[in-house]
Amino acid sequence: MQARDIAVQVPTVALGDSIAHAIQVMALGRLPGLIVIDGEQRPRTVLPGTQVLRLAVPPAYQDDPALTRAVDEAHADVFWHELRDRTVGDCLGAHPPRPTVVKASATLLELATLMARQRSPLVAVVDDTGLLAGAITLDRLLSALALARPDEG
Amino acid sequence: MSAVVALAIFVVAFFFIATERVDKVKVVLVAAGLMTVLGLTSGAEIFFSEHEGIDWNVIFLLLGMMVVVGVIKGTGLFEYLAIWAAKRSRGRPYRLLVMLMGITAVASPFLDNVTTIMLVAPVTVVVCNRLRIPAQPYLIAEVLASNIGGAATLIGDPPNIIIGSRAGLTFNDFLMHMTPIVVLVFVTFVVLSRWIFRKSFSYDERYVDEVMALDERKAITDPRLLVRCLVVLGLIIIGFSLHSVLHVEPSIVALIGAGVMLLVTNVEVGDVLKEVEWGVLVFFMGLFVMVAGLGHTGVIENIGTWAADSIGDNYFAAATSLVFGSAVLGAFFDNIPYTATMAPIVEGMAEGADPQTADALWWSFALGADFGGNGTAVAASANVVAIGIAARTGHPISFWQFTRYGIGITVLSTLMAWVYVALRYFS
Numbered sequence: 191m192q193a194r195d196i197a198v199q200v201p202t203v204a205l206g207d208s209i210a211h212a213i214q215v216m217a218l219g220r221l222p223g224l225i226v227i228d229g230e231q232r233p234r235t236v237l238p239g240t241q242v243l244r245l246a247v248p249p250a251y252q253d254d255p256a257l258t259r260a261v262d263e264a265h266a267d268v269f270w271h272e273l274r275d276r277t278v279g280d281c282l283g284a285h286p287p288r289p290t291v292v293k294a295s296a297t298l299l300e301l302a303t304l305m306a307r308q309r310s311p312l313v314a315v316v317d318d319t320g321l322l323a324g325a326i327t328l329d330r331l332l333s334a335l336a337l338a339r340p341d342e343g
Numbered sequence: 344m345s346a347v348v349a350l351a352i353f354v355v356a357f358f359f360i361a362t363e364r365v366d367k368v369k370v371v372l373v374a375a376g377l378m379t380v381l382g383l384t385s386g387a388e389i390f391f392s393e394h395e396g397i398d399w400n401v402i403f404l405l406l407g408m409m410v411v412v413g414v415i416k417g418t419g420l421f422e423y424l425a426i427w428a429a430k431r432s433r434g435r436p437y438r439l440l441v442m443l444m445g446i447t448a449v450a451s452p453f454l455d456n457v458t459t460i461m462l463v464a465p466v467t468v469v470v471c472n473r474l475r476i477p478a479q480p481y482l483i484a485e486v487l488a489s490n491i492g493g494a495a496t497l498i499g500d501p502p503n504i505i506i507g508s509r510a511g512l513t514f515n516d517f518l519m520h521m522t523p524i525v526v527l528v529f530v531t532f533v534v535l536s537r538w539i540f541r542k543s544f545s546y547d548e549r550y551v552d553e554v555m556a557l558d559e560r561k562a563i564t565d566p567r568l569l570v571r572c573l574v575v576l577g578l579i580i581i582g583f584s585l586h587s588v589l590h591v592e593p594s595i596v597a598l599i600g601a602g603v604m605l606l607v608t609n610v611e612v613g614d615v616l617k618e619v620e621w622g623v624l625v626f627f628m629g630l631f632v633m634v635a636g637l638g639h640t641g642v643i644e645n646i647g648t649w650a651a652d653s654i655g656d657n658y659f660a661a662a663t664s665l666v667f668g669s670a671v672l673g674a675f676f677d678n679i680p681y682t683a684t685m686a687p688i689v690e691g692m693a694e695g696a697d698p699q700t701a702d703a704l705w706w707s708f709a710l711g712a713d714f715g716g717n718g719t720a721v722a723a724s725a726n727v728v729a730i731g732i733a734a735r736t737g738h739p740i741s742f743w744q745f746t747r748y749g750i751g752i753t754v755l756s757t758l759m760a761w762v763y764v765a766l767r768y769f770s
Contacts, residue, residue, distance in 0.1 A: 248736070249465075249732070249735040249736045250465040250466075250468040250469050250472075250732075250736050251465070251469075253461075253465075254422065254462075254465045254466075256417075256418075256419030256421075256422040256423075256562040256563070256564075257422045257426075257465055257466055257469065257562065259419070259561040259562055259564065260422060260423075260426055260557050260558050260559055260561050260562045261469075261557065262556040262557065262558060264556065265473075265553070265556065272472065276737070283735065
């Protein structure tokens, strides 16, 4: 079985989309993460759900747990309001992480090792030209693996 | 011919480092590799000679202190102090500015400047956001204070570590010779900052309550960890200052301190090692090999001879050139590669002088290189880090906004350093 056999179409976001929109896309689509694409439909990065959440945390707090603890409850409840109109691109910075991608011909073993190594429950599938062809979620991969159990031959 | 090739490789590499067109670690690795493959260094000797290769004293001193700082970062001490300062100031901008500058200037001699800024800047942004005031003046003032404070000790600023190792200057030497002028410069900066940042001192008292709502006590979750960290840090500093008694190199003290710190705090070693800036360490190694290439092919010796011939017996002129020259060059290039390159040249200049005059040349060099770090937005790593934090948190600082303040402080501090050198060593 290859990546193309289990890939599905998922909603994506662009670098210019607001953080609020990105979270909305992920929540409404019940996705385990988000694929961020550029203007040519190429994946710029693939963010696991926790890293999408990280985008919503104001940068001053992201790497400073001690400062986070010092914030009073009233402000902590509305921390994401501080982001105002910041976009996905603003929060990712100039050097976003490389996208977690596979070619459509990748095997399930390749997919599984990539997801495990990158700690990403979402992988973008690209065609030979590098354009987004679909996505594979952790659920989708696990289902495919379960269906292909050798003892059920 | 080999000297020309070595110089060409060095100049091209320095260009890419200065312009940041390519990752500087890649640049030094390629340049160091070329130097070695082309036979421009002493071959495998680069791993064993501190003067003709990698100065491991510098590398391991940095590594040890990075581990120590990696543990201290997790204690919440700096967040506590910065929030406490903000609350004590009750939102009054000048008082807030002075207290934040004070924290960074006092921390910088013992921790590296980048770490100090990374710990204090986020709190500054949060406080400024709550007061609805721009954070830029505060962040700039903190960086300038950090670069000034870092000049005070052997471990406060990477140029000092390089100079200390090359010249055989101890932690106490730095305390006796650098700290007095650093204190003077810092006090002057604090006084002048009331005027320098005068346009940024308006605020609305209605928002002060939001600052007062921050609870600094929650920043520290493990007071025992904090106490242990401070005790170990204190012991490390005592170890540095007892160099003349114990004859243990600073790098060894830092490594032992790092080991003790890991042992007594029981933190996850893997977590702490993630805090080590391995890229910086590799950058230093490559840089040393690049400079070793210049030394091996005679470039450094030729420049040193030329410099020695030019100054003759006029060491005050040499000291003056070092203070101002280093400040100017250190301001436009990263002051770390500048110091690594110049250190062997200064060594050559100091060779013919009596020990006291030779030391005066080293102090002139250190003061110029350290204070030059404030000159522009790219002159020191702390400046770059602060500008990055400012951009990410929605308070962007442009190159010129930083440089406008930085150049003024660099001119002031360099002039004060020159007067200090003249009065203390040449009068």
